[in-house]
Amino acid sequence: MINRRLLLLAVACASACSSAPPKPLTLAQMPEISTAMALADITKLSSDEFEGRLPGSKGEQLAVEYITKQFVASGLVPGNPDGTWIQKVPLVGLTPEAEGPLTVKKDGRTLTFKVEDEFVPFSKQVTDEVKLENSELVFAGYGVQAPEFQWDDFKGVDLKGKTIVVLVNDPQVLTAGSTDPKDLDSSVFGGKRMTYYGRWTYKYEKAAELGAAGCIIVHETEYAGYGFNVVQGFGGERFDLVTPNKNMNRAKIESWMSLEAATRMFKAAGLDYQALKAQAATRAFKPVPLGMTASFALKQKMRTIDSQNVIGKITGSDPALRNEYVVFSAHWDHLGVGPAKKGDAKKDMIYNGASDNASGTAAMLEIARQLKHISPAPKRTLLFIAVTAEEQGLLGSQYYAQNPLYPLDKTLADINVDDNLPMWGRTKDVIVIGLGASDLDDYLRDAAAEQGRTLTPDAEPEKGLYYRSDHFNFAKVGVPALDTDDGVDYIGKPAGFGKAKKDEYTQNDYHSPSDEVKPDWDMTGYAEEAKLLMAVGYRIAQAEKFPEWKPGNEFKAIRDRAIKK
Numbered sequence: 001m002i003n004r005r006l007l008l009l010a011v012a013c014a015s016a017c018s019s020a021p022p023k024p025l026t027l028a029q030m031p032e033i034s035t036a037m038a039l040a041d042i043t044k045l046s047s048d049e050f051e052g053r054l055p056g057s058k059g060e061q062l063a064v065e066y067i068t069k070q071f072v073a074s075g076l077v078p079g080n081p082d083g084t085w086i087q088k089v090p091l092v093g094l095t096p097e098a099e100g101p102l103t104v105k106k107d108g109r110t111l112t113f114k115v116e117d118e119f120v121p122f123s124k125q126v127t128d129e130v131k132l133e134n135s136e137l138v139f140a141g142y143g144v145q146a147p148e149f150q151w152d153d154f155k156g157v158d159l160k161g162k163t164i165v166v167l168v169n170d171p172q173v174l175t176a177g178s179t180d181p182k183d184l185d186s187s188v189f190g191g192k193r194m195t196y197y198g199r200w201t202y203k204y205e206k207a208a209e210l211g212a213a214g215c216i217i218v219h220e221t222e223y224a225g226y227g228f229n230v231v232q233g234f235g236g237e238r239f240d241l242v243t244p245n246k247n248m249n250r251a252k253i254e255s256w257m258s259l260e261a262a263t264r265m266f267k268a269a270g271l272d273y274q275a276l277k278a279q280a281a282t283r284a285f286k287p288v289p290l291g292m293t294a295s296f297a298l299k300q301k302m303r304t305i306d307s308q309n310v311i312g313k314i315t316g317s318d319p320a321l322r323n324e325y326v327v328f329s330a331h332w333d334h335l336g337v338g339p340a341k342k343g344d345a346k347k348d349m350i351y352n353g354a355s356d357n358a359s360g361t362a363a364m365l366e367i368a369r370q371l372k373h374i375s376p377a378p379k380r381t382l383l384f385i386a387v388t389a390e391e392q393g394l395l396g397s398q399y400y401a402q403n404p405l406y407p408l409d410k411t412l413a414d415i416n417v418d419d420n421l422p423m424w425g426r427t428k429d430v431i432v433i434g435l436g437a438s439d440l441d442d443y444l445r446d447a448a449a450e451q452g453r454t455l456t457p458d459a460e461p462e463k464g465l466y467y468r469s470d471h472f473n474f475a476k477v478g479v480p481a482l483d484t485d486d487g488v489d490y491i492g493k494p495a496g497f498g499k500a501k502k503d504e505y506t507q508n509d510y511h512s513p514s515d516e517v518k519p520d521w522d523m524t525g526y527a528e529e530a531k532l533l534m535a536v537g538y539r540i541a542q543a544e545k546f547p548e549w550k551p552g553n554e555f556k557a558i559r560d561r562a563i564k565k
Helices: 004-019 035-045 058-074 200-209 228-235 259-268 273-280 354-372 395-402 440-450 471-476 497-509 524-542 556-564
Strands: 086-098 102-106 109-113 119-122 129-139 163-167 214-219 238-241 253-258 288-314 325-331 381-387 411-416 429-432 454-457 481-485
Touching: 035 058, 035 354, 035 524, 058 288, 058 354, 086 119, 086 395, 102 259, 109 259, 119 228, 200 214, 200 253, 214 259, 228 253, 238 395, 253 259, 259 273, 259 288, 288 354, 288 395, 325 354, 325 395, 325 471, 325 524, 354 381, 354 524, 381 395, 381 524, 395 471, 411 471, 411 524, 429 440, 440 454, 440 481, 440 524, 471 481, 481 524
Parallel strands: 129 163, 163 214, 214 253, 325 381, 325 411, 411 481, 429 454
Antiparallel strands: 086 238, 086 288, 102 109, 102 288, 119 253, 129 288, 288 381, 429 481
């Protein structure tokens, strides 16, 4: 005879066990990332046939067709609710043609600065001709207004019609009593970590807000995070989102100047660049008129295109949760065809973008293939968005964030894949850009532990990487967003190997025609990293609750307001 008490206990246990959430699949139970498939995708997308994948080019159409074909082959369904794979992104392309050098006058003397070599101008105003005519030059420090830090580089100066000269990055405020330029006060801005105030996009936005006619950012490689050669790439066709006012609220000229040229200009004004730079790192700084005027003119060729975000979807299996979404994003575009690198005997002019970002697009495609057939199937809907025009200022993701195809308050997370996977073997570390921002880090930490790996913060926080890829546009509208970077602690490699590889890439390959598939790539680490990102997205899709921003994060209030609506 069965003991009645034991029977009741068994029934109670069965009931409790059935209501308990299932444990997530371990990494060992999840499918493997195919390096062969990923490498085939990278090779195809970065081939010369695709001509560098510039928006509005033959390369765009080939890239869009290839990505769509891979989504179809993987069994995904069209991600646009209208039944297509495409979200059109209206862009205007502007190609500047300088009508002469930048001319600066003081007390009857004239200085000229060569376009491209010393001065890289462009304009977002959608008009066929733009002119600066005897615009007063004002040094405005770092070009920052930050009330939360009691900081104002514009103190009471009317800048309407004037051209401001500003420094790149955040104000470099030293810790009290220190003379070490690397010892930055972490309580002011981000210390060593760049905030959005340090981004060039912010400085141009602030110039427009204040009615300036022009803005010149002084380039310094150490503080920009890339060489002047990257800035020189801004001199060709640039795209922007189509706006009703044709960007006529922007400064006429947005530009960069080399450090050497800026130093020469300040000297001609009777000023010492380094001394002014030191003053600009204090709250007491006030704008300094240079006693100079600047004149410059450029003509622009204009064209309007519909570029394309490509979107595939895996519909959630749970009827109660399938109207909630987890996003994987990666930008498909690169820089197209441009000038050959100086000293290149081959005169290679195709900016293939193998690492940036054929590698990220390939990882997203492979994650989609694997998650389509995983069991149990994702409860929530997974969106795979290959966005356009990241290299033009994160425009494709900006357009999606402003015109979402699915509710943002029902979007749990964005997991971004942008040139951030190890290509030289396995690493012990996983670098997280903005580590500590949200619960997504906890998901990543748990998955990484299963590989015997640990999370580490960004090793180069001064580069402001959190604001330089597509996840940022999701974060700006409150969606928790994850962006990793390839680690530097390579297994079986000597100390410093990973850092040396990063530096080599930045110096030689970043935004250069030499960013091509390398014959000595070891993609074992690439597969491990992609699997981590796959696990994070899948586990969020199965989770009991939405991930959240950590307390104190700058995007938390935006999310909280959206969820409460």
